[in-house]
Amino acid sequence: MQNFDYMTPTRLVFGENAIRKLPEAMAALGRRVLLTYGGGSIKKIGLYDRVRELLKDFEITELPGIQPNPKYDPSVLDGVRLCKEKGIEVILSVGGGSVLDCSKAIAAGACYDGDPWDLISYKVKAKAALPIVDIITLAATGSEYDSGGVISRTETNDKIGYIDPLLYPVCSFLDPRYTFSVSKKQTAAGCADAMNHIMEQYFCEDSTLLNDGFCEAGLKSLMVNARVCLENPEDYRARAEMMFACTLGCNGIYALGNSESGWPMHAIEHALSAYYDITHGEGLAIITPRWMRHILSERTLPRFVKYGVNVFGIDASLPAQEIAEKAIDATYAFFESIGIPMHLREVGIGEERIDEMAHHIAVNEGLENAYVPLSEQDIKSILVASL
Amino acid sequence: MQNFDYMTPTRLVFGENAIRKLPEAMAALGRRVLLTYGGGSIKKIGLYDRVRELLKDFEITELPGIQPNPKYDPSVLDGVRLCKEKGIEVILSVGGGSVLDCSKAIAAGACYDGDPWDLISYKVKAKAALPIVDIITLAATGSEYDSGGVISRTETNDKIGYIDPLLYPVCSFLDPRYTFSVSKKQTAAGCADAMNHIMEQYFCEDSTLLNDGFCEAGLKSLMVNARVCLENPEDYRARAEMMFACTLGCNGIYALGNSESGWPMHAIEHALSAYYDITHGEGLAIITPRWMRHILSERTLPRFVKYGVNVFGIDASLPAQEIAEKAIDATYAFFESIGIPMHLREVGIGEERIDEMAHHIAVNEGLENAYVPLSEQDIKSILVASL
Numbered sequence: 001m002q003n004f005d006y007m008t009p010t011r012l013v014f015g016e017n018a019i020r021k022l023p024e025a026m027a028a029l030g031r032r033v034l035l036t037y038g039g040g041s042i043k044k045i046g047l048y049d050r051v052r053e054l055l056k057d058f059e060i061t062e063l064p065g066i067q068p069n070p071k072y073d074p075s076v077l078d079g080v081r082l083c084k085e086k087g088i089e090v091i092l093s094v095g096g097g098s099v100l101d102c103s104k105a106i107a108a109g110a111c112y113d114g115d116p117w118d119l120i121s122y123k124v125k126a127k128a129a130l131p132i133v134d135i136i137t138l139a140a141t142g143s144e145y146d147s148g149g150v151i152s153r154t155e156t157n158d159k160i161g162y163i164d165p166l167l168y169p170v171c172s173f174l175d176p177r178y179t180f181s182v183s184k185k186q187t188a189a190g191c192a193d194a195m196n197h198i199m200e201q202y203f204c205e206d207s208t209l210l211n212d213g214f215c216e217a218g219l220k221s222l223m224v225n226a227r228v229c230l231e232n233p234e235d236y237r238a239r240a241e242m243m244f245a246c247t248l249g250c251n252g253i254y255a256l257g258n259s260e261s262g263w264p265m266h267a268i269e270h271a272l273s274a275y276y277d278i279t280h281g282e283g284l285a286i287i288t289p290r291w292m293r294h295i296l297s298e299r300t301l302p303r304f305v306k307y308g309v310n311v312f313g314i315d316a317s318l319p320a321q322e323i324a325e326k327a328i329d330a331t332y333a334f335f336e337s338i339g340i341p342m343h344l345r346e347v348g349i350g351e352e353r354i355d356e357m358a359h360h361i362a363v364n365e366g367l368e369n370a371y372v373p374l375s376e377q378d379i380k381s382i383l384v385a386s387l
Numbered sequence: 388m389q390n391f392d393y394m395t396p397t398r399l400v401f402g403e404n405a406i407r408k409l410p411e412a413m414a415a416l417g418r419r420v421l422l423t424y425g426g427g428s429i430k431k432i433g434l435y436d437r438v439r440e441l442l443k444d445f446e447i448t449e450l451p452g453i454q455p456n457p458k459y460d461p462s463v464l465d466g467v468r469l470c471k472e473k474g475i476e477v478i479l480s481v482g483g484g485s486v487l488d489c490s491k492a493i494a495a496g497a498c499y500d501g502d503p504w505d506l507i508s509y510k511v512k513a514k515a516a517l518p519i520v521d522i523i524t525l526a527a528t529g530s531e532y533d534s535g536g537v538i539s540r541t542e543t544n545d546k547i548g549y550i551d552p553l554l555y556p557v558c559s560f561l562d563p564r565y566t567f568s569v570s571k572k573q574t575a576a577g578c579a580d581a582m583n584h585i586m587e588q589y590f591c592e593d594s595t596l597l598n599d600g601f602c603e604a605g606l607k608s609l610m611v612n613a614r615v616c617l618e619n620p621e622d623y624r625a626r627a628e629m630m631f632a633c634t635l636g637c638n639g640i641y642a643l644g645n646s647e648s649g650w651p652m653h654a655i656e657h658a659l660s661a662y663y664d665i666t667h668g669e670g671l672a673i674i675t676p677r678w679m680r681h682i683l684s685e686r687t688l689p690r691f692v693k694y695g696v697n698v699f700g701i702d703a704s705l706p707a708q709e710i711a712e713k714a715i716d717a718t719y720a721f722f723e724s725i726g727i728p729m730h731l732r733e734v735g736i737g738e739e740r741i742d743e744m745a746h747h748i749a750v751n752e753g754l755e756n757a758y759v760p761l762s763e764q765d766i767k768s769i770l771v772a773s774l
Contacts, residue, residue, distance in 0.1 A: 001563075001627040003402025008395070014644070015390025176388075208628045209611055213604020221597040240388040241595045244644060253640060257401070257631055 030089025079106030097141025101149030140190030189281030262370030417476025466493030484528025488536030527577030529636030576668030649757030
């Protein structure tokens, strides 16, 4: 069991009508609010009006239009400028993980005099950040309960995971009803994203019985509940269970005490969505079984056997290699069954830039230190197998 | 799935030599420290000297001698008096859950002008509490990661669980090596305590697939690792896994989203240890299978079936009633196998005060609202079956 130093100070307010507590939570932080959101889905579901009504006594500046795979330019830069101009005291992020990730970068940038990219690229360590409150409307990234965000810089094809303990949201509001209208495509991608977060922690050199059980429970819960959500998008319990399993995805609790894996699938996928702006969860689902097959070896076999038996209920009396292969097949089959396109070509990625992406990943992501070290050639093989 | 409003702001520093970070954590809170501890086992294992050395630049007042089932008088009252006299800024609790529970009551009492019992008995809500840091030396109560403590008042046979969000430790240090010297008796009792914490959350009306998996993983991890700890008290990994599974026991994470059970076994055991000052974990282990058998019914049967199949690996194809009974037998057998005396008479409790205790519990513990409501007669039956 590995040492750890862990704290997640975020308050989670979960359940039907959770956001009735929003004014109280906001009032403790400030009156001048930057309200960040995305493409307007929060208006369709009535959440925007509800928030404006709840915060009618606050002074609100809006930053709408934050995109999936949120962009440094214009979103982060616009947000930082608005915070400085308006003397913003607290950021309220309403939407999915992309809006929140962007809000985190803004929160740090707003308290820094230089170019915010200095912070995101870890050239400079942030000394302060504005407090963040969020209302999450998509079960996926877990950004509502972690201190990181992923920011894309288009001109350099960079997609950087920016992590700093200053960036834990002060309070996250989770009302599963606000995910009822999430499309089948995004529901499935969110499930794949959250499953992958767990797999990145589960597939490692050293894990505990407790953490393995937590991860296996998370994976099983996500698979069962995502299916229900796809069949009946307004099933409160399934939306709620899926939302909460996602929320715990990146805050560490699934695997405190496990050794670091290096998050190889995320490292590879970040290049895909930086180069092609694809849906992150879909990219992960495509990469996952190919990465698994690539790293399956005598050394990793016991992990795949445990995964196959405990997550998919594969007969433990079968030969180990057979269990492992069945487990990888079952992973692929599950993602396919929830409607995810399982080939890169289906999401618009051909072989043209594979070499370039493999090189970019090998140079930037440190995968030589991953659970199973990956060279540029390994990365290329995984990408080619994913086409 | 139930609504919840959850936050655990405690920092956990876990692992070998974790306490090297103690001075840094303490310095942020103050220089005038109340050092609380128990009967001196921390001196035997060298921890006392290490702490004094690490804190040589701090001004330390000591409160030694805190007993198991910590007492309001003298421990809490002495601690509160010392805090006020010495202008204590931070409490450092070094020991097991009893020392920490007592320290929490002191932390609140030190910031209150009246009788601290007003706070513990919920007559008055605390407005502030001194910050608490702890070094935990026993895997059991989970007090290091929750906001509660249990305090006994001898003259009234009261044993009250005192809970307030002000009482989360700021920082908890967990080095599994400091549990190497824990006796077999206390190791087994700690395991039973932590298992019972999980059972109190697992046996409820409404639970989720995720939380059931978390709880089942916790129970299995505790059983496997407690056995290893008993065979080889210096097995670092087993001590570490057991310690962490215990740490999560009462902070809610095992069962966020589950409905409240009313913690009936704790309610009953608190009377036992208030009247007879027995080891809490042993009392719980004795009560557990008798409570289970008492509440087994058509309504609760599915829960016991799930428990039996997923925790003890009982054949799912057997008749449900048989699975449930085997599960209860397996629970009893496990506790017995780790050396816990499984009859009240073995820990010095006869039938003399059963009626009085049953009445006390029925009047004070609100078990008419438990998962399975318990009347005074029900409580008496469970106690008699436990003799």
